[in-house]
Amino acid sequence: MKLRARLTNDGGLHLNAATYSTGEIGVLLDVLSEAGGFRIRNPVGRDRRGRLLYEFQISEIGLKRLQSILGGRFDEEGHFIPKVTRGGRKYACQEVTDAGRIHRCENITATDDSTASVKCGFVAGRNNWFGGLARAGVCSDRR
Helix, strand or coil: CEEEEEECCCCCEEEEEEECCHHHHHHHHHHHHHHCCEEECCCCEECCCCCEEEEEEECHHHHHHHHHHHCEEECCCCCEEECCCCCCEEEEEEEECCCCCEEEEEEEEECCHHHHHHHHHHHHHHCCCCEEEEEECCHHHHC
16 A cells, blocks of 8 residues: 655645555555544546555544554655654565565554554655555564
């Protein structure tokens, strides 16, 4: 999954999601539902590579809750910046190419698999990866 965000003038967040997996969208919807204050802005579409595309609008209060759930904040450019934390489980956020290969990797920390998947999607967006896949463990264990 690849997630790209931008802050809106009303203090909320505009979120674009791209994935081949409806399961990943389900995980994203679970996390957004926990945060509350969101709506899907348009019906599902597909990009040139066949990935499912979704757009979400998240309210200011929903954004604050989402940042708390994910353990970080969105900067002015819409990139998710995680807080340094000692709690939670370690995950390897692996870059997935359009050919399905694994290349680069970043270590992240999350409270559960769903949160890790969403955080990894934001890492993929920030790094302009085709997609990201979160796996339990650290990058050195996954290469």
